[in-house]
Amino acid sequence: MLKSLQTRLILTLSIILLASGIGMSYYTYSTSQRVVIESIGKQAQTIANAAAELVDPRQYEELKETMQMNDYYNDLQQQLYQLKQSNGLKYLYTMSVAEDGSVYYVVDGSALDQNSDDFSALGEVEQELDELVQLAFSSKQSQLGVLDYAEAYGATISAYTPILNDAGEMVGVIGADFDATDIYEHLASNRLTTIIIIAATLIVSIILVYAITRWMLSPLRSLLKTMKLVQSGDLTVQLSSKGSDEIAALSGAFAALTSELRSTLVKLSASQTVIKQSITTLSSNIVSADHLGEQLSQHIELADKQFSIQHQAQGETTQAMRETASGMTHVTETAERMLSAASHATALSVSGNESMAELQEQMGEIQLSSKKVMEDLLALQNLSQDIQDIVSLIKQIAAQTSMLALNASIEAARAGEQGRGFSVVAQEVRKLADQSDQAATQVEQLIEHMLSLSTGANEASRLSIEEVDTGVTAVSAAGEIFNRIGNEINSVQQQASQLSATSLQINTSIHHLDKLTEDASQLSEEAMHATKEVKKNIMVQYDSVQQMKEMAELLSEQSAELEGLLSRFKLS
CATH class of the missing domain: 3.30.450.20 (PAS domain)
Structure with missing residues (x-):
């Protein structure tokens, strides 16, 4: 040329x-x-x-x-x-x-x-x-x-x-x-x-023109040689601009453009390093969240099984209470069968007391499991907040990268034809920054959805704990009633004269106990339903974590592509 x-x-x-x-x-x-x-x-x-x-x-x-x-x-x-x-x-x-x-x-x-x-x-x-x-x-x-x-x-x-x-x-x-x-x-x-x-x-004239043009175009040859080095990716070249003519001004402008491009790419390289470190941290946090989700799912399944056992025990207790009520009705009808019915009631009372003790123990375990679920949900919320902070950092880095790419595009446009190659690089960098920002936005949305689900699950766990506490209290009351029934039966055996009044009191207590058992059964069903909802939310959260893993892999690929583009240039 x-x-x-x-x-x-x-x-x-x-x-x-x-x-x-x-x-x-x-x-x-x-x-x-x-x-x-x-x-x-x-x-x-x-x-x-x-x-x-x-x-x-x-x-x-x-x-x-x-x-x-x-x-x-x-x-x-x-x-x-x-x-x-x-x-x-x-x-x-x-x-x-x-x-x-x-x-x-x-x-x-x-x-x-x-x-x-x-x-x-x-x-x-x-x-x-x-x-x-x-x-x-x-x-x-x-x-x-x-x-x-x-x-x-x-x-x-x-x-x-x-x-x-x-x-x-x-x-x-x-x-x-x-x-x-x-x-x-x-x-x-x-x-x-x-x-x-x-x-x-x-x-x-031709001889003079040849000598003059050769002398005039000598700086332009030097500039072209430097441009070819820059085109090959070497941004460490130094270009001297002697004189005050248009070619010297062009050399100075190109040297300034090369210096600014080198500074921009150095900043971009530093930003890429930060992005890479952030992606590594995000991947590690996602792995931890995935592991925590699996543990939480296991605890929820165990609580579900315990709630099922509790519900079955409550059904048996209710049936026993109804049989006890029927027996006490027969006690009031005839005094001769009082001792036999009292003995049978004593046996049922002992069995019911044992069932209440077992039910109380199971309710305690359910209470501990529910508290464990709530603690895991709080830990998951804290981890999600950390992930959200990292995503915000990635979005800031992507915005800064996009701004740097825009500045590089402007400087390449000023360079005209010679800056076309830099313009293509700047456009690719800006495209990667936009993709990183979009990916980070999707991750942020998923985290917000996960936080929302975790908050709902936490609230459900809290209500479940409260209901379990109520059930424990009811079971404790039922145990005390069973003890009272045993004492009353002993008193019936010792004092036959007070059989009628004691039978009525026992019948009343049995009806009250039946009502408490029905309430405990209802609470157990609600706890089971809440546990299923928590399990469903945990599965949604698990899916969100998997999507975050995919986003992290996509960001890692884009970071590698950006690193490959930057490797074309020699910056120092």
Whole structure:
């Protein structure tokens, strides 16, 4: 490209110099030719005017009518011959127009010998008629010719003057021809000399233009060499900008652009390192969250099983209470069966007390499991908050990367054609930054959804704990009632007289216990439902964590791609 520019400069300047030389030479040559021709032509015209003064129009018209040579013809020929000889003319003659429009000679002052080849006899028609002769006849005005060359007559300069009678009518034309052969040859010689001078000037000009353009384009070659190094990825090059011309300004601007691009890529490399570290931390936190979710799911499944066992035990307890109530009804009907029913009630009371103790123990375990679930949910919320902070950091880094890429695009646009490669890199970097920002936004949305689910699960766990506490209290009350039933039965055995009142009190207590058992069963069902909801939320959270893992992998791939782009450049 540089050689092509130098060739174009040499060609353009040479054409300008050649055109200027040709123009000046042509102007000088044509001016000198015109001056010479006008000078000689005016001299010929002056002689023709003087010859016209010698012509007697009346006798000239008679000569035309008779077409016979007479004394006037001889006198006029002598006068024209002397005038021609004294002024160095080649030809001096008179001409007239016939009725058919042809032009013929009347008096020729070329030679006294009428048999000469240069002599034109009276009435001889001119076969090669000059346009100036016709113009002189038609306009009745003097005409001055130009330098003309013909094989028959050589180089001549002609002038024509009309011959007018007293009435102002034109009766003929006097023609005066100067021999311009020497002038013609001299002008031809000057033309050849001018061409030689132009050729020599062109050769010298091409040499000077070549030297000047080579000197002028030397800084441009150096700049191009540096640009090729930058294009290959080496941003450590140093470019000196000596002078104050446009090329030096261009070199300075390119050096500033290269420096700014190097600084931008250094910052981008640092940002990429931070992104890579953040992605590593995010992946580690996601793995921890995944492990914690699995543990939490296991605890939820265990709590679900415990709630099922509790619900079954409560069903059995309710059935036992109803059977006890039926037995106490029979006790009140007959006193004879009181001892047997009391014994049976005692056995049922002992069994119920054992069942209540077992149920109380199970409720305690469910309470501990629910608290463990709540603690795991709180830990998951804290971990999600840490992940959200990391995602915010990634979004800030992506925004900063996008801004740096935008600045690089602007600087590349200022560089024009030479900055096209930097513009492509800046666009790719900006695209990666936008993708990172989008991925971080999706991760942030997933984390917010996970936090929302965790908050709901936490609230459900809290309610479950409260309901379990209520169930524990109810079971404790039921155990106390069973103890009371045992004491009452013993008292029935000891005091038969108080059988009726004791039976009614036991029946009332059994109905109350049945109600408490039904409440405990309902609470157990609600706890099971809450546990299933928590398990469902945990599965949704697990899916969110898996999506976060995919996003982290995508960010890792984009970080690797960005690192590959940055590896193309040599920054230090």
